[in-house]
Amino acid sequence: MLIPVLSLGLCIGAASVKAEETLDQQLEQPTDADHPSSGPWNVTLGLGAGYAPRFEGAKRYHFTPIPYGSVSYSGLGSIGPEGLGANIVKSGGFRAGLLVGYTSGRDENDDPHLQGLGNISGSLQMGGYAAYQWQGFEVRTKVLQAVTHSGNGLVGSVGVTYALHPATDWMVKVGPQLSFADSDHMKRYFGVTGTQSRNSGLSTYTANGGLNDISVGANATYQISPHWLLFGIAKVSELVGDAADSPIVQDKGQVFTGAGLAYHF
Structure with missing residues (x-):
């Protein structure tokens, strides 16, 4: 779900790369209910390492924080x-609100396959979310529109997670997610203009908006002590629709795994 003490948190959020942003943050990040606090403040701070595609649709992977x-x-x-x-x-199990986020864009130097496509600037995003919890289930949807470099377009997701406790110190969240985007976002990330085609050697391609990703993910945490916990993340996804047909995409199937250590107080 969200970020560390104001300025520190915004720095961490801005440091996120596109590979991690394709993950469902609700599945990936802790919530207040996951690790309750006795006071009004609820803080969990951690860092890990992941193995992720270099870009959406890449065949090459790299390690990333x-x-x-x-x-x-x-x-x-x-x-x-x-x-x-x-x-x-x-109200009850329902909540809804506003979101302000950041997407880091894409650099053509991230991978040799992107050479000639140019860079995509990062952008500030604004939008909202709605979620409903019932017993161990949560249904959540969110929509975010780029407000700087607005050509990056609109993105959103709909997902379901189920939380279970296989042992006292363990918690596991699993669930599927659908991701979608408007035509501006799809053209920016998956389209190839005439100029880009001449520079990169890829065929020209126009990508339209719609569903672009189907995934299943899991997040497990192990409570080492009252304050320290280990976390592990895994996700398997499949690009679909116009995203899957893009000449930029080398592999429709994408995998992300990662693990790390966090402190809660």
Whole structure:
């Protein structure tokens, strides 16, 4: 779910790379309910290492840092790698609110296959989310629109997670997710213009908006002590629709794994 003590949290959020941003942050990051606190502040800070595709659709992988954690106060909102979230509506198991986040874009030097396509600038995003919890299940959707470098477009997701406790010190969250984007985002990340085609050697391609990713992920945490915990993350996804047909995509199937250590207080 979200980011560390204001300026620190925003730095961690901005450091997130595109490979991690394709993960469902709700599945990847802790929530207040995961690790309750006795006071109004609920803080979890951690860092790990992941093995991820160099870009969406890449066949090459690399190791990359994983920021993990959230800072929240009295259930009013939180800040973490997903961005800043403010709870506007809370009623029973339902909540909804506003999100402010950041996407890091893409650099043509990230992978030889991207040479000639040019860079995609990072952008500030604004949007909202809604979620409903029932017993161990949670259904969540979010939508974010780029407000700087607005040509990066709109992205969103709909997912379901189920939390279970196989042992006292263990918690596991698993679930599927659907990701979608508008035509601006799809053209920016998966389209190839005439100029890009001449520079890269890839065929020209126009990508339209719609569903672009189907995935299943899992997040497991192990409580080492009252404050320290280990976390592990895994996700398998498949690019679909116009994203899957793009000449930029080398492999429709994508895998992400990672693990790390966090401190809760």
